[in-house]
Amino acid sequence: MDGSLPVPQPPLRTGRDRVVPVTDPPSEPGRPAPPATLEAFLGSVQRRAFRFAELGLHHRDDALDAVQDAMTRMLGYRDRPPAEWTPLFWTVLRSRIIDVQRRRTFRLSWLSETRAPDGDAIDWADDGPDPAREHDGREAWQMLGDAVRGLPRRQREAFTLRVLEEFDVETTARIMGCSAGSVKTHLFRAREALQLQLEDFR
Structure with missing residues (x-):
């Protein structure tokens, strides 16, 4: 896994529905224009979002889940102006990361007290190799x-x-x-x- 995520797709339009283009206000000088579609925005931000989530959660799978969930929730904001997508997405992702951290803290609070049948504490550590660190240089x-x-x-x-x-x-x-x-x-x-x-x- 390289951190790439499938971008959630919106429901297909049928019949005589048509998309009416919306003209956004001109971009500020020196600042790139926001992507024209929400799918393009999510595709452009997914790798950075994964890095942000991984730094907060210390776990690749949890980070992938958090980013995917944030991207899915963003579909509800597709009618917002493109200029608002960036702060909205990062706010949603941050909230999702905090939720995962809180659930993890609750889970670990009782796992830390778990004992094996012989009376020794169970070792929950994963000693497997971390793919994120198997890169030279x-x-x-x-x-x-x-x-x-x-x-x-x-x-x-x-x-x-x-x-x-x-x-x-x-x-x-x-x-x-x-x-x-x-x-x-x-x-x-x-x-x-x-x-x-x-x-x-x-």
Whole structure:
């Protein structure tokens, strides 16, 4: 699996239905125009969304499920202006990731108390190889990814959205549901923590 996801398709139109083109307002100078269709938007964002989800969930299958669910839910927003798809999608995906994290925390709270018949604690760890790390020449990205995964959730979100996804402060604040000042604070703390962890690598 390479993180690619099938883009959910809308129901087919039948009979005499026709699509009426909608003219969007001109794009800001230096900023690419949003995709013309929701399917094109989802196809363009899926790899970055998977990376964002994997950093938050630390599990490829959970990340794929979260992204697929967010993409499916976006079908309900296809009538929104294309300029709104980006903050909407990342807000939906972030919410889905938090839901998975909460369910996982609840599940682990009682799994940690489970005992094997002989009285020893059951080892739930998966010792199998991680396909995401079986690539040579990725040491720098692996170290950064590990460091980002270790950040508190809000710091990780601020760093990923602002630095890796290159969203502006206002868009990041909208996705995270906080003020622009909070985004800057979380990002500052994230950079401080990452700098300390990656000093040896530099």
